[in-house]
Amino acid sequence: MPPTLDLANTYSHADMILSSRNSPRISLRKAGSYNGEKGPLSSTSSRFSFNHLVASPPPSPSLPALVPRHGKPVPAHNSRKYLRGLLWLSGVLVILYFGVTTLRLHHPIEAVGWAANSGNQYEMVGDTELPDFPTPVVVTDKRGRAKWTVSIPPDHEFPLDPKQYAEICSQNKEVATHVADLHSHKHREHAAHFGYYHVDPNFMDVAEAEAHGLLPGPKAKTSMKGQDGSVIGDSTDDGLIVADVCEKSMTFVLETHDAGLGKTLMMLWTAYGLAKKEGREFFIDDSRWVYGKFTKLFQPPPIPGCRPPPRHEMLPCPRHARHLAVSAANAGHIFGGAFNEAFEDARKMEVYRQKPIFNLARQGYEALFNLSGEDQQYVDKRLAELKSKTKLPTTENGHGIVIGVHVRHGDRHPFEFQYKDSYVPLDRYSDKARELLHNAYKGQNKEAEEHSLTIVASDDSDVYSAEEFAQASRAQEQIRLASKQYSKTPKPVGSNGMRNFVAESVGWEGGFFARMFWSLGKPSSVPVTAIEAPDTKLPPTEEALRLRELVGRAYLMDLAVLGQASDKVICTVSAMGCRLLAVMMGWEKAIEKDGFVNIDGDFEWRHVSW
Known part of the structure; x- marks a missing residue:
């Protein structure tokens, strides 16, 4: 052994x-x-x-051994070799970094570049002069660090064409990605979309680019009085004191190819609430609005204590630009999916998720929905008249209620599948009205039921004469959009044989159709139902503006009476006017107290889907 x-x-x-x-x-x-x-x-x-x-x-x-010798743990194998290798590698990387930085300082990238539209693709084109059209551009500072901004020639027409606004937002995404790749020295995968308040660190605002001499700032500081005063609230002179340019602003451009007024109003109200939440001053531009001047339909909005920026500083995107221009062209960028993700209350369910967005629109309604003098006087008078009719002789029995009915026909069809190619039957409205009235009093106050009212507003003149609404009243009677059978009635003749002046009736058969709207004011040789694409770039005639103004005033007064007088409103949520009425009633009355009653399927109140 x-x-x-x-x-x-x-x-x-x-x-x-x-x-x-x-x-x-x-x-x-x-x-x-x-x-x-x-x-x-x-x-x-x-x-x-x-x-x-x-x-x-x-x-x-x-x-x-049960206990390690000397009480010390066993050291790791080759640890000192690993440490020496790591130190050598770190040193090499530091040397390479400073070497590359030095080379970049001596050889900067192109100072200016812009995005050129080539079909659906965009590419960066280097040059030494700024383009003469609105486009995002790439600039560099003295150290060669790349930034991007948006160049709009100071003498360019304002507002821009809707297509230009849309193209700028599309190009901005490409340019922002390109500049980010320049900073990382390689192409990398970027996020499909960022959060609503994402700030691009590589973006340089227009005023900042001008301050650094990268954009022609001095040429841009032209007087804004030559802009025809299209921006409401633009007070360049206040006596002898010239107001400063606002620190942050949002300018809402009243321009859309959609003839309807509902979407524009919802977007206008929401934009105002959003501007106030972000600390921006709010302005309105109506230079190309299809309904004419804003002040013909509404009272002037609240005027800020500062003046709007030069027009070329109003950008449609990025979202965090100091001065935003909002229109239907970039509505998807401002009020799209990222907007819903940022403002919906994820802790709530169903319609209660929409409350923060609802509140934004409500804030805009309270500040901006003040009708022009004559129309507002009529609405106030009409509201007092309806309220007096619901009063009972004896006050101890309370009072009657007002049930408003909004019927939208024309080119707006319901969401509910069985009616998607037609309209919700009128008996659905009348049956729901009787049901609401019965539930309000349970048959215990006949006097109050008798003093309750049903008022109707519709874009279809034939609805008012329907059997289902024989006992109902019009929401307003100041402006009636008559059907064709009434528009052909002769003008009354005075005692002296002269025909008295009566405003021309607008034939409005079957409801509001966009093509019919665009045809208003055309020569009689052109059928009012002619199918042709409207050329909205051509300025409308005086007659067309007058008729469009009548249509807008009638629509707004209908909404004003229904929204302010009704205890309950019956409508189809597929119609934008229906959603506006909920905002006008307020969250508590419309949602929490079930004053907003939709009969178009099992849908709830929602904001505009862009």
Whole structure:
């Protein structure tokens, strides 16, 4: 039996082991295998080598100790080699970084570039002069760091064409991605979409670019009085004091190819609430509005204490630009999916998720929905008249209620599948009205039921004469959009044989149709139902503006009476006027107290889907 090896005595008597025997079990060649050396070690090297500090000796063939020797953990293998390699690698990377930075300082990238439209693709084109059309551009500072901004020639027409607004927003995404790649020195995958309040660190606002001499700022500081005063609230002079330019602003451009007024109103109200939430001053531009001047339909909005910026600083995007221009052309960018994600209350369910967005629109309604003098006087008078009819002779029995009915026909069809190609039957409205009246009093207050009213507003003149609404009243009678049978009635003749002046009736058969709207004011040789694409770039005639104004005033007064007088409103949520009425009633009355009654399927109030 071979002798038992004692490892402690092996290292303390190495010389004796080498001289007495040459057993392979205790050969120093074995010790070299774990410290990385190939040849046998001498006694001297065995005594004074530092290899035992790097790696521990092989484990003893005896049983492992329950407690580590000397109370110290076993060090990791080759840890010092790893540390030295890491230090060398860090040093090399630092040297390479400073070398690349020095080369970039001596060889900056192109100072200016812009996005050129090439079909559906956009490419960066370098040049030394700014383009003469609105487009995003790439600029660099003195150190060669790339930034991007939007260049709009100061003398360019304002507002821009809707297609230009849409193209700028599309090009901005491409340019922002390109500049981000320049900073990372390689192309990388970018997020499909960012949060609503994402700030691009590479974007430079127009005023900042002008301050650095990258855009022609001095040429842009032209007087804004030559803009025909199209921006409402633009007071460049207040007596002898000239107001400063607003720090942040939002200008709502009243321009859309959609003939309807409902979407524009909802977007206008929501934009106002959004501007106030973001600390922006709010302005309105009506230079190309299809309904004429804003102040012909509404009273002027609240005027800020500062003036709007130069027109070329009003950008459709990015969202965090200092001065935003909002129109139907960039509505998807301002009020799209990111807007809903940012403002919907994710902790709530169903319609209650929409409350923050509802409140934004409500704030805009309270500030902006003030009808022009004559129309507002009529609405106030009509509201007082309806309220007096619901009063009871004896006050202890309370009062009657007002049930409003809004019927939308024309080119707006219901969401409900069975009626999607036609309209919700009128008996659905009348049956729901009777149901609401019965539920309000449960047959216990006949006097109050008798003093309750049903008022109707519709874009279809034939609805008012329908049997279902024989006992109902019109919401307003100031402006009637008569059907064709009434529009052909002769004008009354005065006592002196002269025909008295009566405003021309607008034939409105079957409801509001966009093509019919665009045909208003055309020569009689052109049928009013002619199918042709409207050329909205051509300025409308005075007669067309007058007729459009009548249509707008009738629509607004209908909404004003229904929204302010009704205790309950019956409508189809597929119609934008229906959703506007809910905002006018307020969240508590419309949603929490069930004053808003939709009969178009099981849908709830929603904001505009852009």
